[in-house]
Amino acid sequence: MSQRDRSKASAISPAGKLPLVSVRDLRKVYRVRGDGRSMADFVAVDDVSFDIGRGETFGLIGESGSGKTTTGRMVLALEAATSGSVLFDGNDIAALSSLDMRRYRKNMQIVFQDSGSAFNPRRSVGSQVGYALERFALASKKDIRSLVLEMFDRVGMEPSHYDRYIHEFSGGQRQRLGIARALITDPDFIVLDEPTAALDVSVQAQILNLLKDLQAERGLTLLLITHNLALVEHMCDRAGVLARGKLVESGPVDELLTDPRTDITRTLVDAVLEPTLGLTR
Numbered sequence: 001m002s003q004r005d006r007s008k009a010s011a012i013s014p015a016g017k018l019p020l021v022s023v024r025d026l027r028k029v030y031r032v033r034g035d036g037r038s039m040a041d042f043v044a045v046d047d048v049s050f051d052i053g054r055g056e057t058f059g060l061i062g063e064s065g066s067g068k069t070t071t072g073r074m075v076l077a078l079e080a081a082t083s084g085s086v087l088f089d090g091n092d093i094a095a096l097s098s099l100d101m102r103r104y105r106k107n108m109q110i111v112f113q114d115s116g117s118a119f120n121p122r123r124s125v126g127s128q129v130g131y132a133l134e135r136f137a138l139a140s141k142k143d144i145r146s147l148v149l150e151m152f153d154r155v156g157m158e159p160s161h162y163d164r165y166i167h168e169f170s171g172g173q174r175q176r177l178g179i180a181r182a183l184i185t186d187p188d189f190i191v192l193d194e195p196t197a198a199l200d201v202s203v204q205a206q207i208l209n210l211l212k213d214l215q216a217e218r219g220l221t222l223l224l225i226t227h228n229l230a231l232v233e234h235m236c237d238r239a240g241v242l243a244r245g246k247l248v249e250s251g252p253v254d255e256l257l258t259d260p261r262t263d264i265t266r267t268l269v270d271a272v273l274e275p276t277l278g279l280t281r
């Protein structure tokens, strides 16, 4: 089996078990300005395939510009693929009716590197965490506050924080608020795009441990996008390595760490050999 075939085979679940998320030959081509004034095609994501089983955490790792975020955005239907498909629970998301797309949007969420920037600075954080309950008609107006406060409690925020504004919080608290907002619709699937990259090391560990606990409680399926293999080691069951848009290697995290098959993965492994986050597995 060639390196590419082996990578492809280990990224895909064993036959007979329906993954929650199935990415097949996903490709994104941008028209960019090339040499001189002419336009040229730039392949940002190049025929990427992987599966994420229910309750599993799949890591997508690679250097800056390797196509991680673009892949995540296509999985969330925030960006259209040039070709290939994303199946959620067996359904091609490109073929969903607008009603089913609404259900899909309720069922999948994203937590960004800087959750604070996704909050409106002029509205209370509590009302914004609860907004999706209103948008998807999941709770009556009178119940929203108490549901948000329950979620605040779960992510380690105080009731008195409800009426405050985003600039009043630290980086770690902003990530807790971002997580609260992502979880309020009780989704099955969350994309974590560098969720701790902007935090101090000790706060990183708290946020990652919170995410792990929430995953265990709720059976969440996670796609973790990061350039940091230490995070993948702590969080993920399997992972894929992206380089210049291609999935060059994938498999169980233990195997990637102990028996990397490409120089790209080896470089990522070497970068985390020194002790990092002080995390427990």
Ligand SMILES: Nc1ncnc2c1ncn2[C@@H]1O[C@H](COP(=O)(O)OP(=O)(O)OP(=O)(O)O)[C@@H](O)[C@H]1O
Pocket (backbone or CB within 6 Å): 030, 031, 032, 042, 044, 062, 063, 064, 065, 066, 067, 068, 069, 070, 071, 227
């Ligand atoms: N809208 C766009 N138009 C043209 N090129 C784009 C666009 N969006 C992304 N790219 C390019 O596609 C490539 C992949 O970008 P992407 O953001 O997916 O990488 P990444 O691995 O997430 O990087 P980082 O870790 O720095 O966020 C990059 O070369 C980027 O410049």
